[in-house]
Amino acid sequence: MKSTLKIAIAGLGTVGVGTVKILESSRELLKARSGCDVTVTAVSARSKGKDRGVELSGYAWFDDAAEMAREADADVFVELVGGSDGIALESVKAALERGLSVVTANKALLAAHGVELARLAEAKGAHLGYEAAVAGGIPxxxxxxxxxxxxxxxxxxxxxxxxxxxxxxxxxxxxxxxxxxxxxxxxxxxxxxxxxxxxxxxxxxxxxxxxxxxxxxxxxxxxxxxxxxxxxxxxxxxxxxxxxxxxxxxxxxxxxxxxxxxxxxxxxxxxxxxxxxxxxxxxxxxxxxxxxxxxxxxxxxGAGEGPTASAVVSDLVDIARGAVLPTFGIAASALEPLKVSAMEHHEGAYYLRLQVIDQPGVMAAITVILAECGVSIDSIIQRGRAPGESVPVVILTHETKESVMMTALEQFRDQDAVTAEPQLIRIENF
Ligand SMILES: NC(=O)c1ccc[n+]([C@@H]2O[C@H](COP(=O)([O-])OP(=O)(O)OC[C@H]3O[C@@H](n4cnc5c(N)ncnc54)[C@H](OP(=O)(O)O)[C@@H]3O)[C@@H](O)[C@H]2O)c1
Structure with missing residues (x-):
């Protein structure tokens, strides 16, 4: 195992600065926990002159994050720039190609390119950490x-x-x-x-x-x-x-x-x-x-400087301890294509709010539409009276199919007495 783990950080905004702060202020603690001196060697951001409230003069500066990924004296590349493509993708790929481990907080990047990057990391024997990308400080x-x-x-x-x-x-x-x-x-x-x-x-x-x-x-x-x-x-x-x-x-x-x-x-x-x-x-x-x-x-x-940097540093400690773990829990090559269960098959209860003209027969028309679609009503609220004006009617349904609710919605939209787009919210009875 290495005695020093050299870190290059791209992006010195909220999360980047938070990460630098923890690595500097908890240096001894991190060394005790990982058996390794986790030290920043290089940084990159857009404007070199910006006061970021942390001392950066001891680190090599790169104007170009991808160049840093290719050339910095580093074992790990930390991507804290953001964006699903552009410099984030280019620099992460360059770092992995070079065999560096990568840590990122960038969920947009991984949502778009996660499989490709996991495969690349695996091929290079590198670790791709993204603890900070989901739910911030929650591990x-x-x-x-x-x-x-x-x-x-x-x-x-x-x-x-x-x-x-x-x-x-x-x-x-x-x-x-x-x-x-x-x-x-x-x-x-x-x-x-x-x-x-x-x-x-x-x-x-x-x-x-x-x-x-x-x-x-x-x-x-x-x-x-x-x-x-x-x-x-x-x-x-x-x-x-x-x-x-x-x-x-x-x-x-x-x-x-x-x-x-x-x-x-x-x-x-x-x-x-x-x-x-x-x-x-x-x-x-x-x-x-x-x-x-x-x-x-x-x-x-789930966000903010401290919690997100806490997650970034946890990935760095893993890497310092020698971990090279499968990005998504199993070998990237073994990940199966996602077989989708389409939303129309979803089953659940629903909250429905209709704005309707307060006039005789409206409630009957609403309940007939639901009954004809096969939706049974759990409860219904219609409060107050404003004859001839628009009033809300709120309905909770029993469990039914999404496709059935969509058919009912179409029918409500066609009713003259319905004055606004129906509000439909799914109920999760956890
Ligand atoms: N903020 C949070 O609470 C949080 C939580 C979870 C995940 N994240 C994720 O963490 C990442 C960073 O977020 P953030 O909030 O720290 O962003 P931020 O405050 O906007 O910082 C972005 C940093 O990237 C730098 N940058 C922009 N373009 C660059 C380029 N072409 N080359 C090099 N550096 C460049 C900026 O440089 P300048 O400073 O010079 O402009 C800035 O330092 C994003 O992926 C975000 O989704 C953030």
Missing amino acids: IIKSMREGLAGNQIDRIYGILNGTCNYILTKMEATGETFGAVLEEAQAKGYAEADPTFDVGGIDTAHKLSLLAALGFGVEVNFDEVTVEGIETITAEDIAYARELGYRIKLLGVATRTALGIEQRVHPCLVPLGAPIAAVDDVFNAVVVNGDAVGQATFEGR
């Missing part, structure tokens, strides 16, 4: 790959995006609209200037596709994740859900079914008593169902 990759290695996993689900969880928590607490809370989250730095990836569910889908590969031994397949974001959730939906005994959370859910793997990201009603319902603000949680362990729940901070 979910290590837990699934090592701690739960004795289990056949049948379902993984979780709150994987702190921005969405913060927005939903705040909407519930204040009754404010999605737009107002998003603006506030942006002002506080909890949401990006362009929030599309977060609130649209794409970031969650990136992470879910990695967990599905790891849990089920299948190739990463981001394109087959059904994705819906939280943009259409209203404070009214959150209040109705609460009244009915639920909270609304954006979940990523990957399930092994008889038809294949179902991967979906969308807002869900979760029962108030479910552990995941109590996960608030920017926190993340992941629940893994294994045949031997039963249900294992992990909760913690």
